[in-house]
Amino acid sequence: xxxxxxxxxxxxxxxxxxxxxxxxxxxxxxxxxxxxxxxxxxxxxxxxxxxxxxxxxxxxxxxxxxxxxxxxxxxxxxxxxxxxxxxxxxxxxxxxxxxxxxxxxxxxxxxxxxxxxxxxxxxxxxxxxxxxxxxxxxxxxxxxxxxxxxxxxxxxxxxxxxxxxxxxxxxxxxxxxxxxxxxxxxxxxxxxxxxxxxxxxxxxxxxxxxxxxxxxxxxxxxxxxxxxxxxxxxxxxxxxxxxxxxxxxxxxxxxxxxxxxxxxxxxxxxxxxxxxxxxxxxxxxxxxxxxxxxxxxxxxxxxxxxxxxxxxxxxxxxxxxxxxxxxxxxxxxxxxxxxxxxxxxxxxxxxxxxxxxxxxxxxxxxxxxxxxxxxxxxxxxxxxxxxxxxxxxxxxxxxxxxxxxxxxxxxxxxxxxxxxxxxxxxxxxxxxxxxxxxxxxxxxxxxxxxxxxxxxxxxxxxxxxxxx
Amino acid sequence: xxxxxxxxxxxxxxxxxxxxxxxxxxxxxxxxxxxxxxxxxxxxxxxxxxxxxxxxxxxxxxxxxxxxxxxxxxxxxxxxxxxxxxxxxxxxxxxxxxxxxxxxxxxxxxxxxxxxxxxxxxxxxxxxxxxxxxxxxxxxxxxxxxxxxxxxxxxxxxxxxxxxxxxxxxxxxxxxxxxxxxxxxxxxxxxxxxxxxxxxxxxxxxxxxxxxxxxxxxxxxxxxxxxxxxxxxxxxxxxxxxxxxxxxxxxxxxxxxxxxxxxxxxxxxxxxxxxxxxxxxxxxxxxxxxxxxxxxxxxxxxxxxxxxxxxxxxxxxxxxxxxxxxxxxxxxxxxxxxxxxxxxxxxxxxxxxxxxxxxxxxxxxxxxxxxxxxxxxxxxxxxxxxxxxxxxxxxxxx
Numbered sequence: 001x002x003x004x005x006x007x008x009x010x011x012x013x014x015x016x017x018x019x020x021x022x023x024x025x026x027x028x029x030x031x032x033x034x035x036x037x038x039x040x041x042x043x044x045x046x047x048x049x050x051x052x053x054x055x056x057x058x059x060x061x062x063x064x065x066x067x068x069x070x071x072x073x074x075x076x077x078x079x080x081x082x083x084x085x086x087x088x089x090x091x092x093x094x095x096x097x098x099x100x101x102x103x104x105x106x107x108x109x110x111x112x113x114x115x116x117x118x119x120x121x122x123x124x125x126x127x128x129x130x131x132x133x134x135x136x137x138x139x140x141x142x143x144x145x146x147x148x149x150x151x152x153x154x155x156x157x158x159x160x161x162x163x164x165x166x167x168x169x170x171x172x173x174x175x176x177x178x179x180x181x182x183x184x185x186x187x188x189x190x191x192x193x194x195x196x197x198x199x200x201x202x203x204x205x206x207x208x209x210x211x212x213x214x215x216x217x218x219x220x221x222x223x224x225x226x227x228x229x230x231x232x233x234x235x236x237x238x239x240x241x242x243x244x245x246x247x248x249x250x251x252x253x254x255x256x257x258x259x260x261x262x263x264x265x266x267x268x269x270x271x272x273x274x275x276x277x278x279x280x281x282x283x284x285x286x287x288x289x290x291x292x293x294x295x296x297x298x299x300x301x302x303x304x305x306x307x308x309x310x311x312x313x314x315x316x317x318x319x320x321x322x323x324x325x326x327x328x329x330x331x332x333x334x335x336x337x338x339x340x341x342x343x344x345x346x347x348x349x350x351x352x353x354x355x356x357x358x359x360x361x362x363x364x365x366x367x368x369x370x371x372x373x374x375x376x377x378x379x380x381x382x383x384x385x386x387x388x389x390x391x392x393x394x395x396x397x398x399x400x401x402x403x404x405x406x407x408x409x410x411x412x413x414x415x416x417x418x419x420x421x422x423x424x425x426x427x428x429x430x431x432x433x434x435x436x437x438x439x440x441x442x443x444x445x446x447x448x449x450x451x452x453x454x455x456x457x458x459x460x461x462x463x464x465x466x467x468x
Numbered sequence: 469x470x471x472x473x474x475x476x477x478x479x480x481x482x483x484x485x486x487x488x489x490x491x492x493x494x495x496x497x498x499x500x501x502x503x504x505x506x507x508x509x510x511x512x513x514x515x516x517x518x519x520x521x522x523x524x525x526x527x528x529x530x531x532x533x534x535x536x537x538x539x540x541x542x543x544x545x546x547x548x549x550x551x552x553x554x555x556x557x558x559x560x561x562x563x564x565x566x567x568x569x570x571x572x573x574x575x576x577x578x579x580x581x582x583x584x585x586x587x588x589x590x591x592x593x594x595x596x597x598x599x600x601x602x603x604x605x606x607x608x609x610x611x612x613x614x615x616x617x618x619x620x621x622x623x624x625x626x627x628x629x630x631x632x633x634x635x636x637x638x639x640x641x642x643x644x645x646x647x648x649x650x651x652x653x654x655x656x657x658x659x660x661x662x663x664x665x666x667x668x669x670x671x672x673x674x675x676x677x678x679x680x681x682x683x684x685x686x687x688x689x690x691x692x693x694x695x696x697x698x699x700x701x702x703x704x705x706x707x708x709x710x711x712x713x714x715x716x717x718x719x720x721x722x723x724x725x726x727x728x729x730x731x732x733x734x735x736x737x738x739x740x741x742x743x744x745x746x747x748x749x750x751x752x753x754x755x756x757x758x759x760x761x762x763x764x765x766x767x768x769x770x771x772x773x774x775x776x777x778x779x780x781x782x783x784x785x786x787x788x789x790x791x792x793x794x795x796x797x798x799x800x801x802x803x804x805x806x807x808x809x810x811x812x813x814x815x816x817x818x819x820x821x822x823x824x825x826x827x828x829x830x831x832x833x834x835x836x837x838x839x840x841x842x843x844x845x846x847x848x849x850x851x852x853x854x855x856x857x858x859x860x861x862x863x864x865x866x
Contacts, residue, residue, distance in 0.1 A: 087758070402638065404508070407508070407511065408507075408508035408511070411621040412622070450782055452782070455781045457776065458768065458775050458776060458778050458780050459777060462766040464759075464761075464762035465759070
């Protein structure tokens with residue numbers, strides 16, 4: 001059993017910010033992350049087995065990632081890497097699984113949950129073929145392992161991640177045959193006025209657009225992927241123009257040959273840990289998901305549990321950084337640290353930044369909101385639950401037999417009972433149920449997380465008889 | 469809602485396995501039935517348990533005959549019900565860990581043989597041949613080949629669907645507010661969707677039965693006994709039979725409030741493994757507790773050491789309804805005309821549901837009973853009298 005003053009779960013943008021802020025206030029901090037290095041997704045660095053010959057070639061995020069790693073070390077924040085937080089024991093003890101098979105526990109006076117988000121799964125015919133990746137997954141593989149998941153790539157989805165992913169693939173030598181964006185240029189132009197003040201973002205976008213233009217990557221606005229096909233792996237993808245509800249327009253289909261399809265339709269917050277800690281959840285209609293309810297000080301409904309970053313709702317790395325800073329300062333204050341003038345200044349600055357970034361996050365919510373057509377791409381035989389291979393037809397059949405929520409469908413099929421425990425399928429099943437029953441999504445999406453958050457060996461579970 | 473002025477013959481409260489079975493057999497007997505379920509079928513206890521259809525763990529004098537009847541009915545239901553519920557006559561093995569366990573096992577074999585339940589003694593080598601995944605140092609076991617398994621949620625849903633096809637009106641998402649009595653007899657059920665007039669009511673609400681009955685002035689001693697399950701994902705370890713350690717029966721019969729853990733392992737059709745078992749009296753708490761799941765994992769590893777690197781993918785908890793003598797309550801509450809109870813099966817609900825449903829149908833239709841009334845009568849805890857103060861519960865209808 002380890003003890004610390006502030007446990008920060010997740011060493012991405014928000015977690016690093018929280019850890020640094022709490023250290024500045026004088027609190028003892030232990031940062032926990034599943035991966036081998038801190039950084040999360042944005043600041044993911046190549047595995048330590050690589051030797052970096054040119055920092056510039058890896059881009060600004062890499063440079064920043066190195067800088068943050070140095071700051072964390074310099075601040076003496078303790079980092080438990082390769083460590084999964086799989087559950088809780090009471091509201092103050094995190095249950096850990098350390099790589100190598102060891103169970104452990106971390107007791108803390110305050111907890112900051114900065115567990116991030118994951119790619120939103122969207123089902124369409126062929127989505128389970130080898131060679132169909134999420135955009136985030138392809139980016140992680142490139143950043144962390146310097147592996148190109150394919151040579152001839154289509155990037156499809158909706159949202160700001162498509163540009164950096166496509167650019168990175170181009171820079172790594174892939175032929176990107178198209179970027180398929182569900183929203184329209186007109187919609188972007190309509191919202192353009194809201195970009196005022198977010199100059200950094202505009203600069204980023206211009207850089208990506210320029211790189212993609214130089215590489216002559218075709219852009220398909222107002223289009224989505226319809227299906228992926230191939231024998232044993234993806235060989236071609238069919239796309240089509242869509243209307244405002246993202247429903248395919250007849251006669252606009254086009255098929256492209258690829259060996260990699262990267263799909264990015266936004267993200268879903270990782271909310272299992274706050275739920276296990278007992279945090280109340282609140283539904284965000286714009287993002288169609290439940291997130292932990294929190295104040296402007298990033299306090300959850302549980303007094304010593306703070307939440308920050310994508311865990312609280314998808315909003316990007318800059319918002320995450322601001323929220324992490326706030327959470328770190330407030331967690332430290334809760335246990336008697338900080339409170340001086342410097343601390344107050346940092347808090348105010350972070351709150352201003354948060355306010356600024358929330359406006360941008362809302363712009364993204366409005367511009368890239370999922371439209372109903374995207375949940376209708378699956379055919380009856382398209383699997384919705386990948387782990388247990390439950391098809392759309394089986395889910396619809398369960399609804400016909402009276403199932404009116406995800407949990408009820410789970411009782412009639414096996415959705416959500418596999419290793420991913422519904423991370424992939426709960427939202428997909430919920431949309432089918434909502435569509436078939438007319439019930440609001442927030443009522444249909446009734447899954448409650450249970451431990452372990454991710455699978456752990458039985459031996460590690462048995463070890464908890466002695467550890468705790 | 470249409471037809472709400474005309475009383476149904478029976479309103480069954482509770483959409484778990486027992487309520488579903490009652491509805492089905494009542495409809496089979498030709499009665500008009502409404503099944504009232506708070507969430508959806510098998511949302512709670514029946515969806516948080518294993519799918520045992522066992523004989524050897526039953527109390528010999530009363531529960532075993534009920535179990536034998538129920539096993540036979542399950543086999544019939546495979547052909548009668550449209551929806552598949554993965555019935556598998558896989559057999560079970562009672563596994564001994566030491567000499568005391570072996571002795572208990574031999575006694576159990578003899579007791580069961582005396583009432584016609586066949587079992588085979590397995591020495592250490594035979595045990596290992598039957599079930600190679602078991603630890604090689606175990607001294608022996610007893611194989612009961614007639615035991616079976618179902619998926620409990622599928623089975624509940626299959627019975628509900630079967631009931632529906634026989635004309636049962638299934639009202640899911642409906643909360644019971646209270647029972648309406650008039651002049652000492654059942655008149656209706658007040659629910660979140662309105663009043664349902666009924667000539668008879670079957671309380672099959674598991675651990676929530678007591679609360680509903682108490683509001684009507686009837687004391688039914690049914691209490692929650694928490695159990696937890698550890699689910700192991702697909703992997704190379706194969707378990708062929710239902711496995712339970714010899715000490716399991718001791719934990720069922722114990723009335724201790726403290727944590728009782730006994731190894732139970734059940735493989736499912738998709739290759740996952742459900743590990744139990746635990747019993748504790750902690751009220752209505754359904755939170756997964758670390759101490760319990762860790763104990764379940766440790767106990768499982770003692771018997772199935774090859775599971776040490778198998779992945780636990782989920783844990784969950786459920787509440788078994790139990791009664792003071794660990795036998796179910798099935799039958800009428802004599803103090804209130806038209807009120808019946810079917811609950812208290814404490815870990816044998818899946819096994820005993822069909823025979824329970826059939827017995828309830830016999831009670832309500834006045835047919836000959838499969839079993840003596842006194843065996844499972846709810847009044848046995850009242851000393852034959854109702855402790856119910858009828859006047860307090862009277863609500864004059866309208």
